[in-house]
Amino acid sequence: MTTTEDRVSALRPQLEAWRRWLHQHPELSFQEFETAKYIVSELNKLPDLQVSQLTPTSVLAVLKGGKPGKTVLLRADIDALPIHEENTFEFASKTPGVMHACGHDGHTAILLGTAKLLSEDAANVPGEIRMIFQHAEENGPGGAEELVMETSLMDGVDVVTGLHLNSQLPAGQVAVKAGPFMASPDMIELTIQGRGGHGAHPEEAVDPIAIGAQVVTNLQHVVSRHVGAQDALVVSITYFQSGSTHNVIPDTARIMGTVRTFDPELRQKAPKLIERVIKGVCEAHGATYVLNYEFGYRPLINTDWVAEELRQIALDTVGAGHFSEAKATMGGEDFSAYLEKAPGAYFNVGSGSDEHDSRWPHHHPRFTIDELSLETGVKMMHAAALRLAQPQAN
């Protein structure tokens, strides 16, 4: 009797082959045509899967198990980033300026491996396992939103899970957390309209730089004086552009920044708090403004019971020595869109090691993974599918 452990070990060369092909052929968000074609052709080699495309650059594989059970959605994202790869290994990106620098090549290989294990043992699989190879995680409004809102993907789904590799965790480690996990990455874009003039006569101008500086400073008071210390809110001004030379007061200043929180209620209140500051400062100094406030992905809040199941699965699969409690991060993730429709939880699999020089941060031109993490990912996704699809799960 071969164990899952043995089956995953035997799968390792195939997992590497998938991941390395994908790594060599990265495609940007909403342009994953060759990636989707590759995934379809690999899935078509497996028995008992229904393979279809709900959008032009995503792929859905459905496995109807031989036993009664629930419908579980497993998700991998498949897109790459506009980064020029600096790695020199033989499977580095073949496309200048585009790179799998977030590990989505690994996520895709992991879900292909999971599909292979499940489909080869379909008679013993409970329920229905849907595996979505999702496009465009890296670029808003995101592929998840499109799949959730505009297709039948989520119809009848009882529970959803997915993972992200994490270069800051040791390869082979699994980290899970109940509740708030990732933040809502919202965006502000502000133009302050002053009145330009001679640098010698500020009294005749309305200086958008001086006013903009006040706005930036006062926005920090939204965080420190209008939001409780327990409710995490980040306001970071990341762009301030104005003026062209030393003796001219410019007409306008452009300011951009990011606003992030885990709290859906605070998220709804934040635009009002922020605009009140901008309006007050601008009016006080005689300027006008145009504010564009854009909501990004929702905060990712794991369902408690699903996170608890994943914790148990991790303890059973990798053991307590390779398990850690995940830390919430202010990063964003469109996996949150699925959680609007079904309970679920997202988790991390460590991919960092010195041996494989894979501790570079995500989105870095030297980013890579220790491929041991592919095995860990498959073990986790496979076990999660089987356990969450049990008829009595929750």
Ligand SMILES: [Zn+2]
């Ligand atoms: Zn990313």
Ligand SMILES: [Zn+2]
């Ligand atoms: Zn990512």
